[in-house]
Amino acid sequence: MEVTRIQLADGVYLTYLPARKFKTSLLSAQFVTPLQEETASAWALLPAVLRRGTVSAPDMGQLSARLDRLYGARIDYTVRKKGENQCVGFVASLIDDSFAPGGEHLLEPVTELLGELICDPVTERGRFVPAYFDSEKTNLLDAIRSLINDKRDYADSRLLQEMCAGEPYGISRLGSEATAEKLQLHKLYALYGQLIASARLELFYSGSAELERVEQAMRSAFATLPRENVGEIILAKPHPAREEVHRVEESMDVTQGKLGMGFSCGSDDTAALLMGNTLFGGSSNSRLFLNVREKLSLCYYASSVYHRQKGIITMSSGIEFDNFQKAYDEILTQLGEVQAGALEDWELEGARSTLLNAYAAMGDSQGKLENFFLGQAATGQVETPAVLAQQVREVTPARIFEAMKTVSLDTVYFLRGKEAAQ
Amino acid sequence: MKPTFYERIGESVHREVLPNGLQVCVVPKPGYAKQYAFFATRYGGMDTRFCLDGRWLDTPAGIAHYLEHKMFDTKEGNALQELAKNGAEPNAFTSNAMTGYYFDSTAHFAENLEILLSFVSIPYFTEESVAKEQGIIGQEIRMIEDNPDWQIYTRMMQSLYGVSTARTPIAGTVESISHITAQTLYDCHKAFYTPSNMILTVVGDVEPERIVELARRVLPREAGPVIPRDYGTEPEAVAQQESCLTMEVSTPQFLTGFKCRPAADGEDYLRMAVLGDMACDLLLGDSSPLYLRLYDQGLINTSFGGAFEMMPGVAYLYAGGDSRDGRAVAEEIQKEARRLADEGFDEDFYQQVRRAAFGSNLRGLNSFENIAVSLTEGYFHGYDPFRFPQVFDSITQEDVRAFLRENITPERAVLSRIEPKEA
Numbered sequence: 092m093e094v095t096r097i098q099l100a101d102g103v104y105l106t107y108l109p110a111r112k113f114k115t116s117l118l119s120a121q122f123v124t125p126l127q128e129e130t131a132s133a134w135a136l137l138p139a140v141l142r143r144g145t146v147s148a149p150d151m152g153q154l155s156a157r158l159d160r161l162y163g164a165r166i167d168y169t170v171r172k173k174g175e176n177q178c179v180g181f182v183a184s185l186i187d188d189s190f191a192p193g194g195e196h197l198l199e200p201v202t203e204l205l206g207e208l209i210c211d212p213v214t215e216r217g218r219f220v221p222a223y224f225d226s227e228k229t230n231l232l233d234a235i236r237s238l239i240n241d242k243r244d245y246a247d248s249r250l251l252q253e254m255c256a257g258e259p260y261g262i263s264r265l266g267s268e269a270t271a272e273k274l275q276l277h278k279l280y281a282l283y284g285q286l287i288a289s290a291r292l293e294l295f296y297s298g299s300a301e302l303e304r305v306e307q308a309m310r311s312a313f314a315t316l317p318r319e320n321v322g323e324i325i326l327a328k329p330h331p332a333r334e335e336v337h338r339v340e341e342s343m344d345v346t347q348g349k350l351g352m353g354f355s356c357g358s359d360d361t362a363a364l365l366m367g368n369t370l371f372g373g374s375s376n377s378r379l380f381l382n383v384r385e386k387l388s389l390c391y392y393a394s395s396v397y398h399r400q401k402g403i404i405t406m407s408s409g410i411e412f413d414n415f416q417k418a419y420d421e422i423l424t425q426l427g428e429v430q431a432g433a434l435e436d437w438e439l440e441g442a443r444s445t446l447l448n449a450y451a452a453m454g455d456s457q458g459k460l461e462n463f464f465l466g467q468a469a470t471g472q473v474e475t476p477a478v479l480a481q482q483v484r485e486v487t488p489a490r491i492f493e494a495m496k497t498v499s500l501d502t503v504y505f506l507r508g509k510e511a512a513q
Numbered sequence: 514m515k516p517t518f519y520e521r522i523g524e525s526v527h528r529e530v531l532p533n534g535l536q537v538c539v540v541p542k543p544g545y546a547k548q549y550a551f552f553a554t555r556y557g558g559m560d561t562r563f564c565l566d567g568r569w570l571d572t573p574a575g576i577a578h579y580l581e582h583k584m585f586d587t588k589e590g591n592a593l594q595e596l597a598k599n600g601a602e603p604n605a606f607t608s609n610a611m612t613g614y615y616f617d618s619t620a621h622f623a624e625n626l627e628i629l630l631s632f633v634s635i636p637y638f639t640e641e642s643v644a645k646e647q648g649i650i651g652q653e654i655r656m657i658e659d660n661p662d663w664q665i666y667t668r669m670m671q672s673l674y675g676v677s678t679a680r681t682p683i684a685g686t687v688e689s690i691s692h693i694t695a696q697t698l699y700d701c702h703k704a705f706y707t708p709s710n711m712i713l714t715v716v717g718d719v720e721p722e723r724i725v726e727l728a729r730r731v732l733p734r735e736a737g738p739v740i741p742r743d744y745g746t747e748p749e750a751v752a753q754q755e756s757c758l759t760m761e762v763s764t765p766q767f768l769t770g771f772k773c774r775p776a777a778d779g780e781d782y783l784r785m786a787v788l789g790d791m792a793c794d795l796l797l798g799d800s801s802p803l804y805l806r807l808y809d810q811g812l813i814n815t816s817f818g819g820a821f822e823m824m825p826g827v828a829y830l831y832a833g834g835d836s837r838d839g840r841a842v843a844e845e846i847q848k849e850a851r852r853l854a855d856e857g858f859d860e861d862f863y864q865q866v867r868r869a870a871f872g873s874n875l876r877g878l879n880s881f882e883n884i885a886v887s888l889t890e891g892y893f894h895g896y897d898p899f900r901f902p903q904v905f906d907s908i909t910q911e912d913v914r915a916f917l918r919e920n921i922t923p924e925r926a927v928l929s930r931i932e933p934k935e936a
Contacts, residue, residue, distance in 0.1 A: 110544075112542065113879055115875075115879060151800075151808065152800065152802075155799055155805075156862075156865055158800075158869070159866060159868060159869035160865050162871060162872035163868060163873045163876070164872070190522070192871075222809075226811055226814075229811060229814075233763070233814060233816075236763035237764060239762065239763050240662075343761050344760075344934060345659045345761065346655045346658050346659055347656050347659055374597055375603070381594070385591070387648075389652075390652050391649055391653035411652070437598055441598040441599075443600075444597075444599055445597060447600055447619075447620075448600035451546045451619035455546055455547045456879075
């Protein structure tokens with residue numbers, strides 16, 4: 092997989108990945124900006140408002156018609172958290188020119204529309220259209236509130252909120268209900284001006300077109316993008332380890348309890364921690380899967396994630412309310428065994444192959460590639476999947492155990508049922 | 514293997530039926546690192562009543578899914594771990610009418626495929642291992658019961674269908690799965706996991722002949738009998754018009770469903786699927802006049818969406834999302850269907866949606882899983898899914914209007930709602 096990265100303007104970069112094997116091309120334009128309590132919901136709202144209309148296609152009907160005619164091209168707005176940055180913008184997917192029945196070129200018109208959505212939104216009296224602002228603000232509030240509907244996601248996000256309270260990493264990608272409620276039309280328009288002028292813009296392309304053609308289309312689409320006081324990318328600060336474990340319990344009318352556990356990691360050997368986490372709870376060969384689920388039948392899922400960009404591990408499981416202590420103890424026992432190096436060779440090699448397979452297969456999915464390279468750019472990293480795979484190949488058992496010994500329990504979150512609450 | 518090239522979508526499929534009746538499909542994908550294998554049986558959540566060795570059996574709701582979990586157990590240990598050791602990502606799912614086992618990997622493909630074919634065709638259960646799974650699946654059921662999307666969908670199905678086992682939740686209930694024993698699992702395996710009831714699909718940069726050789730070597734020689742199944746005789750009328758549940762959710766949600774006339778197997782099945790999708794897009798897709806109007810009125814938001822689904826003896830169109838007034842949206846959908854059936858579509862709009870639908874079908878071919886599942890469903894229902902461009906060509910405005918006129922009517926409609934719990 093060849094990656095080309097070029098700078099198109101001050102703080103504007105294009106990551107170009109040629110590929111002929113897909114039916115589609117993928118284009119992305121993402122602003123990278125520090126994740127902050129005060130601005131998170133404004134940035135989350137912005138692409139939704141922009142997606143409502145441009146000067147040349149001023150309502151959703153005309154936008155949809157334009158996209159439909161381009162053989163169902165899609166342009167979706169996205170709001171993502173990468174490290175302690177928030178990335179907002181659009182991802183476009185269009186069928187490859189070779190499949191357009193009339194032999195039309197689709198890359199140029201879709202890129203142009205992408206540029207219009209960002210640089211040329213429809214306005215009324217020098218602001219966004221009030222009706223669009225109002226309805227998207229309502230939708231944003233609904234989206235923030237509806238986090239509670241999926242209890243697994245809700246518990247995972249509550250754990251992060253509690254564990255990283257006071258740190259940007261604890262802020263939800265959509266911001267909070269309280270700040271979203273205060274959003275105002277004129278302020279959002281002013282913020283929009285600031286964002287497009289001064290935030291890093293990451294452009295991405297994967298598909299069969301030549302670099303020159305993609306570069307030309309992007310330059311033309313973003314020709315009017317203002318650029319001034321462009322900020323640097325913010326790197327995430329390490330999570331300060333707690334002296335005493337922070338324990339939180341909530342109750343709701345649910346039938347299954349959700350247990351979340353957050354761990355701080357004192358080591359910065361990321362490849363070793365990645366391996367260690369895979370052994371602990373990152374695959375269907377992991378200690379959590381084999382013991383908490385398969386051996387003790389305590390749950391359907393118990394898995395852990397290593398947050399490479401922040402240097403923490405979080406664990407998530409769904410259990411009977413009464414099994415809290417049993418599951419909690421077993422999870423810590425298994426962590427202890429990984430830390431003590433009580434592992435067999437097949438476990439180590441299995442974890443290694445799992446990670447290598449994931450890196451090797453990344454080039455087969457345009458969506459995964461886009462998400463990966465955005466994450467790298469937004470956290471100031473440059474390794475390609477091949478380089479990360481090489482790092483995983485080189486990790487020794489000794490490094491894994493040493494890194495995992497610095498992992499310590501930081502926060503415990505438990506969601507239980509109303510009847511069962513004390 | 515016999516290759517067929519599909520020029521309009523740039524794909525080829527190599528097919529062969531083995532002497533034991535197993536259908537094998539290989540879709541070569543040069544340039545991809547990943548290889549994907551999907552091994553499926555025509556047996557799912559709705560196949561609870563069937564005839565084995567001349568005897569009709571009534572099996573507990575959730576048994577196909579339970580069997581799927583237990584199939585990974587082998588005499589030597591667990592196939593999930595065997596595959597994971599090679600870096601493969603194995604998994605399985607059970608739908609209403611199919612159980613599929615799959616993995617993708619970037620190394621040791623032949624070895625992984627052999628593991629897959631072996632563990633799915635050789636059952637190994639003990640009373641102890643079957644009992645142990647109650648806890649795991651019990652928690653899976655608790656998890657989905659707390660999920661409003663699952664609740665609202667299941668209730669919609671139970672309103673649409675009073676008799677058909679399409680109404681049976683795929684995982685069953687904590688109570689129904691408590692009746693499952695090693696013997697019932699062996700019976701079900703014997704009935705449905707036979708080569709003539711299964712299909713193997715491989716997608717990736719592989720040599721088709723090697724796949725066939727391997728399948729021939731590893732799998733049983735006996736084809737297996739045809740198993741009569743009983744899904745119940747479903748009346749044309751809906752079972753109940755409305756259901757409502759209160760849950761811990763932030764906003765009211767709704768799903769409205771329409772009981773459509775099912776299609777017979779063969780190319781008609783594909784044609785009906787494409788027609789239903791087109792009708793759905795034209796009636797309530799993102800660019801439809803109805804969607805734009807309701808979005809502007811704040812009655813729907815981006816959570817709104819619809820789909821057309823088919824399974825044996827069953828077809829339904831449904832739509833829903835968050836809304837402060839789901840009932841009003843459901844009524845607007847019926848009114849709009851009536852209007853479109855009477856007045857027809859603007860020709861530009863119709864052509865635009867057709868183009869978009871073609872693009873979206875083409876986009877689906879990026880996904881190996883999607884390719885494999887489409888070929889599998891096509892095989893089970895006697896059609897070739899890669900003929901979709903030709904089927905699109907054959908559908909006219911008048912066909913879509915007739916579909917709406919017949920199926921999207923108040924008599925065929927149900928409404929399923931979830932209301933937030935009062936604080």
